[in-house]
Amino acid sequence: MDSPARRKSTRTRPSKPPLGERAVVDAGLRVLRREGLDAVTMRKVAAELDTGPASLYVYVAQREELLRLMLDAVIATVPLPALPAPPPGDWRERLAGLITDVVHTLNAHPGIGRVSLGSIPTGPAWLDLFDRILGLLLAGGVDRQRAAWGCDLIALHIGAVTYEVAVAQPAHGDGPDALQGALESRHAQASIEDRLAALDPERHPHLAASTAELTAGPAAARLALGIEVLISGLAPS
Amino acid sequence: MDSPARRKSTRTRPSKPPLGERAVVDAGLRVLRREGLDAVTMRKVAAELDTGPASLYVYVAQREELLRLMLDAVIATVPLPALPAPPPGDWRERLAGLITDVVHTLNAHPGIGRVSLGSIPTGPAWLDLFDRILGLLLAGGVDRQRAAWGCDLIALHIGAVTYEVAVAQPAHGDGPDALQGALESRHAQASIEDRLAALDPERHPHLAASTAELTAGPAAARLALGIEVLISGLAPS
DNA sequence: GATGGTCGACGAACGGTGTTCGTTACGAAC
DNA sequence: GTTCGTAACGAACACCGTTCGTCGACCATC
Numbered sequence: 001m002d003s004p005a006r007r008k009s010t011r012t013r014p015s016k017p018p019l020g021e022r023a024v025v026d027a028g029l030r031v032l033r034r035e036g037l038d039a040v041t042m043r044k045v046a047a048e049l050d051t052g053p054a055s056l057y058v059y060v061a062q063r064e065e066l067l068r069l070m071l072d073a074v075i076a077t078v079p080l081p082a083l084p085a086p087p088p089g090d091w092r093e094r095l096a097g098l099i100t101d102v103v104h105t106l107n108a109h110p111g112i113g114r115v116s117l118g119s120i121p122t123g124p125a126w127l128d129l130f131d132r133i134l135g136l137l138l139a140g141g142v143d144r145q146r147a148a149w150g151c152d153l154i155a156l157h158i159g160a161v162t163y164e165v166a167v168a169q170p171a172h173g174d175g176p177d178a179l180q181g182a183l184e185s186r187h188a189q190a191s192i193e194d195r196l197a198a199l200d201p202e203r204h205p206h207l208a209a210s211t212a213e214l215t216a217g218p219a220a221a222r223l224a225l226g227i228e229v230l231i232s233g234l235a236p237s
Numbered sequence: 238m239d240s241p242a243r244r245k246s247t248r249t250r251p252s253k254p255p256l257g258e259r260a261v262v263d264a265g266l267r268v269l270r271r272e273g274l275d276a277v278t279m280r281k282v283a284a285e286l287d288t289g290p291a292s293l294y295v296y297v298a299q300r301e302e303l304l305r306l307m308l309d310a311v312i313a314t315v316p317l318p319a320l321p322a323p324p325p326g327d328w329r330e331r332l333a334g335l336i337t338d339v340v341h342t343l344n345a346h347p348g349i350g351r352v353s354l355g356s357i358p359t360g361p362a363w364l365d366l367f368d369r370i371l372g373l374l375l376a377g378g379v380d381r382q383r384a385a386w387g388c389d390l391i392a393l394h395i396g397a398v399t400y401e402v403a404v405a406q407p408a409h410g411d412g413p414d415a416l417q418g419a420l421e422s423r424h425a426q427a428s429i430e431d432r433l434a435a436l437d438p439e440r441h442p443h444l445a446a447s448t449a450e451l452t453a454g455p456a457a458a459r460l461a462l463g464i465e466v467l468i469s470g471l472a473p474s
Numbered sequence: 475g476a477t478g479g480t481c482g483a484c485g486a487a488c489g490g491t492g493t494t495c496g497t498t499a500c501g502a503a504c
Numbered sequence: 505g506t507t508c509g510t511a512a513c514g515a516a517c518a519c520c521g522t523t524c525g526t527c528g529a530c531c532a533t534c
Contacts (some may be wrong), residue, residue, distance in 0.1 A: 019512085042492060053492080055512050063492065090338050117354075117400050120431040131441040138443060148450035149462050156463075159434035160397035195359040204368040206375060225386050226393075233470025256483085279521060292483050300521065357531075 007065050019049060021059040021069070028070045029109065037111025037166065064118070071115045072123030080132050091140040092235065096227050098132065099154060103223060106162040113162025124163065132157070150234040156182050161223065162192060212219055258296040258306070266346065274348025277304065301355070308352045309360030315342050317369050320444060328377040329472065333464050335369065336391060340460060344400040353392060367392070378473050387471040394467055398460065406423045410462025 009145040027048040031040050042053040049055075060066045079099050081094065093116055106113045115121075130151055137147035193215055268277050279290040279300055286292070297303040315338050318331065343350045344424040352358075367388055374384035430452055438445040 004468065020261075043489085043490085052513055052515095054514080057493075058511055069345070071293055075241065088483080106389050117397060122429060125442055126443065127436060131444045134443040134447060144447060145450045145453065146462065148447045149454070149459055149468070152459070152464060153450070154403060154411055156397045157394070160354060160393045164393065187285070192357055192359060195364070199364060204364055206371040207364065207368045210371060210381060210385045213382045214388070216382065217386070222389070224385070227389050229390060229467060231470075232474075233466035236272035237469075278519085280519085288483055289486095291485080291523080293523075466483055 015103055024056055024059045025069045025073050032109050067115045071112050072125045074112055076125035079100050091136050092231050095134050095136040099227050102158055103161055107165050111166035115157050116159040142234055238447055261296045262306045262310050269346050304352045308349050308364045311346050313362035316337050328373050329468050336464050339395055340398055345401050345418055350396045354396040360429040379471055
């Protein structure tokens with residue numbers, strides 16, 4: 001379009017101010033909050049920083065590593081109880097509260113929880129969190145081995161719950177009329193309610209008798225049940 | 238290479254014998270067992286059937302739907318207890334056995350469990366399975382509402398557990414020297430053991446005191462713990 | 475037996491993805 | 505003032521899911 005002299009072709013801009021890992025992670029989080037996890041592509045994150053995808057690989061080995069760093073950055077925002085020893089209040093309540101906080105924080109960044117399912121998180125913020133969880137379990141008198149594996153179990157549950165929520169509400173932004181798109185595309189898998197309403201009481205007697213209970217209840221109550229089940233299942237009898 | 242007349246260019250072959258949804262799903266399962274979930278691409282599945290990717294869209298609306306069909310086909314192979322009423326043996330044991338069977342079956346198809354995390358499964362085989370699980374919970378005297386949500390919880394756990402296992406053992410095949418590749422690529426995230434060995438006892442006292450327990454134990458024992466925690470957490474006290 | 479119409483297998487292409495490579499500008503050290 | 509390592513960058517590679525229009529093969533009808 002412009003004259004060839006005007007061409008900025010290879011290497012025009014004077015190499016931007018340096019990025020840094022932190023800047024890359026923050027840009028990723030911005031894209032995540034705005035458009036959801038699937039939109040966190042190397043290209044979009046790079047565009048957020050007004051550069052090309054290749055530039056990100058100086059600070060991040062892979063997309064997956066970027067996601068791990070983002071996940072840890074999110075977990076780092078969860079307020080943790082003070083270290084030395086938790087006040088002696090009911091350990092179950094304290095643990096349930098902590099897990100609830102984590103889940104809510106993760107849900108504010110839709111989909112990021114999936115990353116924790118891929119590999120047991122080992123970032124610094126996760127280690128802090130695990131230590132508190134383990135401490136609470138031990139304080140509750142849970143067997144050492146059971147507490148250790150319980151820690152794992154809780155992390156797994158957190159990942160699963162936050163992943164599921166993210167799929168239910170596909171992303172918030174994604175530009176204008178995202179809701180429209182989410183509804184009309186998707187090839188319309190029959191909803192769970194429809195499936196439950198249509199099932200044969202002969203073949204699925206229990207499901208048919210419980211349709212109301214299966215679809216009932218606010219998400220918060222379901223979340224609370226899951227956490228309660230985990231804790232009371234782990235607690236010493 | 239050959240003479241232009243030999244060219245099969247556009248539309249040479251006489252349109253193959255028809256495929257059918259079943260054939261597509263089976264081909265997908267073959268690729269899955271051989272190379273893992275990520276390798277189940279429309280192109281690879283099509284190649285398995287000696288055709289092009291476009292041909293699959295006659296039987297399957299999307300890749301995601303193909304995966305759902307594959308998941309249901311796998312679940313259909315789990316033997317279920319007879320319908321009318323389960324023998325009165327301990328419902329906990331029966332339920333634990335059922336869940337264990339499901340997990341093992343899913344683990345034989347690495348990664349497919351992830352699909353169930355994406356959306357609550359509503360395929361026929363899953364409905365059968367849910368009905369049995371719900372029946373066992375109700376037989377155990379679990380409250381109706383709690384049993385219904387517990388069903389959900391168990392499905393979530395199954396998905397999470399099978400997803401995690403799949404990532405740990407990235408695929409079996411993937412061609413020659415898959416193990417070599419898995420080790421040298423991956424950009425070598427520090428292993429959990431290394432991380433645990435390196436942590437600061439001041440900052441993470443409980444983790445540091447439990448490294449042995451955290452890494453200990455066969456996978457089967459961890460799986461059993463998770464199932465036991467869920468069941469005893471759901472059971473009426 | 476010829477004919478018309480429907481179904482689906484197919485080639486090609488589009489717009490995206492993660493990642494790699496070699497080049498090159500910059501800032502600091504000498 | 506020159507050198508030199510670091511890192512931003514353009515371009516490209518090999519894939520991906522999905523769509524479009526074409527056209528061969530079969531089947532119901534005349």
